[in-house]
Amino acid sequence: MRLIIRYFFRTLRLVLTPFMLLSEKLSTPKGAARSVEDQAEVDRACQKLALYQFSACPFCIKVRKEIARLGLNIETRDAQHDSKHxxxxxxxxxxxxVPCLLITHEESEPEWLYESDAINTWLQNRFPVHA
Structure with missing residues (x-):
């Protein structure tokens, strides 16, 4: 019975994955508009960040949408298919x-931030968008 349930959910995941990725592509917001100097500063800060994620994970999609909305260039690392990551x-x-945001600090240990809501809140506080 356990095997049947496992294969049912694997099949369901395989069927839903393309729809989830298409939905993400169609509904991802435009990035925040910043001056060239401000965007360069944001890009430098983003070099110290990496998002460990699975491509079809709904919580990862939520974080990737927020990253896009904020106009951030954060490296994404596929922890599902890349054994090194x-x-x-x-x-x-x-x-x-996943999702997990790796925050590399200059003078202290790296910080591993889990939970999509916590990651999104941290990103919003770190990279506020001024209207």
Whole structure:
């Protein structure tokens, strides 16, 4: 019975994945408008960030949409299909759970931030968009 349930959900995931990715593509907002200097400063700050994610994870999609809305150039790392990134996530963050934002600090240990709402809040506070 457990095997049947597992294959049911795998099949469901395979069927829904293209629709989720298409929906993300169609509904991703435009990036925030900044001056060239401000965007260059934001891009420099984003070099210290990396998002560990799975492509079809709804919570990862939520974070990627917020990254797009804020106009951020954050590296995304596929922890589902790339064994190197998966191992780094487990070794650094302590568990394989996505989304996870790696925040590299200058003078302290890296910070591994889990949970889509926590990541989005951190990004909104760190990179506010002024209307």
């Amino acid at each position: 998966r191992a780094a996530l487990e070794a650094g963050g302590g568990r394989i759970k």
